[in-house]
Amino acid sequence: MNDQARQVRWLLTVALTVQFLVALDMSVVNVALPDMRQDLGFTPDGLLWVVNAYALTFGGLLMFGGRLADLIGSRRVLTAGLVLFGGASLVGGLVRTPGGLIAARAVQGVGAAALAPVAFALIALAFPAGPARSRALGLWGMAGAAGGAVGVLAGGLLTDAAGWRAVMLVNVPIVVFALVASRWTGLKGGAARTGARLDPGGALLVTAGMTVLVLGLVRTATHPWGSAATLGTLGAAALLLIAFAVVESRVRSPLLRLGLLRGRPVFAANLFCLLLSSGQFASFYFVSLFMQQSLGYGPTATGAAFLPFCVGVVAGSLLATRAVAVLGVRRLLATGGALAALGIALFAATARADGSFLYSVLGPSLVASVGVGMCFVPLGTAATTDVAVAETGMASGLLNTSRQIGGSLGLAILVTVAAQVTDGGTGPADLASGYAAAFWVCAGLLAVGALAALLLLPARDTRRGAGEAAPDRVADAVTVREGAPNGVAEGADPGHIRPAHE
Structure with missing residues (x-):
């Protein structure tokens, strides 16, 4: 293996590690929240901010992090993000006050907002369209799914074995x-x-x-949708984002070039990602609650029950890397979305207090996870179709923002749906009925995403873009232009990918 091929493989390793890390930290803390409350003396409302502080800074800074990588180089943003994330994790594992832990989680979110767009952008920069990129995107999706599933399991195991501080220090x-x-x-x-x-x-x-939008969404658990606090917060967010669009249409070097969304593949990918995340994140939340509060599972058993979902995502991603050249992005994305919707609908149909693992969890998990896994390769391909190299970070920040906002929006809406159906009931059967209603809405969101992919993605270039000739080996994924200044990689830009020996 030559030096260049080795560099590309290490680049892929770093991108997958970062994706795993960000996904891990979105779920690993949740199981440890009761122990954090008891040890540090959190109030019930204060405990929510252990989760919300991370969500606010992460969601608010994703676009900024993605564009920063375009402008000053992926290496600098990657290093800064890792140092912030690791330092905040270390501090968070040692703090003695509620405010200190909340602050550490907020800084973790800042680091994650730099890391998430870079992880995706590195793959788009290093691998040309074709089989090499499809394989890399499949691995990227697997890393995210593995991080989420391992986070749920590791949160329970680490908390039981070493206390809540271990879930911060493991990073x-x-x-x-x-x-x-x-x-x-x-x-x-x-x-x-x-x-x-x-x-x-x-x-x-x-x-x-x-930030204001995410704040309004995460606070709907304590402030109803019709309250002045929620309406005022969401209204302020809308005004700020409208002002952002106006500013971006007038500056020479925008954070988000609005014309990027005029490309049908990019627009369709972000809409699909928004809907997929709305259903997927909310379903994770409700499946966890269903297993613990209706089926009587403990934290560790609940985490272990998520492992088949991880296996299914891996299987779906592997299937997608082989099928994308045959089906094309459009049909593969629609098929994956429809299969994921079917799996979540099975959760809805079987969510009963007298359910079993095989009937109510394992079967639906495998169907939904294969569908979700099938979506990562075509989603990443569509999100970068016709995107200039100089705007890869911009496109990545946009896609990750759609993912984060979709998750927050879906969870906020579906918590309300479940609460209305439950109507104050706290028995296992009452809770199961509320979870079932939420699952039906999740399935509907995913079905709408599949339909949007069919209607919005152009059919003319999905096969060609996904399957056109490209090097089969990762070693050939990045080639150096002979005679190019500084040995810049073909398809890359100065300040991003250069030979290490330079």
Whole structure:
């Protein structure tokens, strides 16, 4: 294996590690919340901010993080994100006050907002359209699914064995590995592009708008949708985001070029991602509650019950890497979305207090997970179709923002649906009926996503874009243009991918 092929493989390793880390931390903390409350003396409302602080900074800064990677180089943003995330995890595992833990979670969210777009952008930059990128995107989807599933299981195991602090400290060795591995990727810092600016006005408006939007959504658990607090918060978010759109249409170097969304593949991918995340994240939440509060599972058993979902996602991703060249992006995305909707509908149909693992959890999990796994490859392909290399981080930040907002929106809506159906009932049967109603709405969201993929994605280029000739080996995925300044990789830009020996 030559040096260049080795660099590409290390780059893929780092991207997958980062994706796993971000997904892990979105779920690993949840099981430990009761222990955090007891040890640090959280109030019930204060405990929610252990989750919300992370969600606010993560969702609010994703667009900023993605564009920053375009402008100053992926290596710098990757390193800064890892240092912030690892440092905040270490501090969070050692703090003695509720405020200290909330602050550490907020800084973790800042680090994650830098890391999530970079992980996706590295794959898009390093692998050309075709089999190599399809395989890399399949692995990217598997890493995210594995992180979420392992987070639920590890949260229970670590909390039972070593206490809640372990769920914060477990991130530190992963961050150290990623930092060391990044030295072998060939990534260099690079200078900012000539004439490119960060667009501080747009960054401020979109960060404020997304933060206020996520705040309004996560607080619906304590402030009803019709309350003045929720309506005022969501209204303020809408005004900030409208102002952001106006500013972006007038600046030379926008944080988000609005024309990017005029491309049908990019628009369809982000709409599908929004709907997929709305259903998927909410279904994870309700499946966990259903197993614990209706079926009587403990935290560790609940985490273990999620492992078949992880296996199904891996199977679906592997299937997608082989099927995308035959079916094309459009039909594969619609098929995956429809299969995921069917799996969630099976959860709805079998969610009963007298249910069993085989009947109410395992069967629906396998169907839904294969469908979800099938979506990652075509989703990543569509999100970067016709996107210039200089805007890869922008497209990645947009896709990750759609994912985060979709998850927050879906959970906020479906918690309300479940509460209305339950109507104050606290028995296993009452709760199961509320969860079933939420699952039906989740299935509907995924079905709408599948329909949107069929209607919005163009059929003309999905086969060609996914299956056109490309190097079969990862070793050939990045080639260096002979005679190009600084040995810049073909398809990459200065400051992103360069030979390590340069």
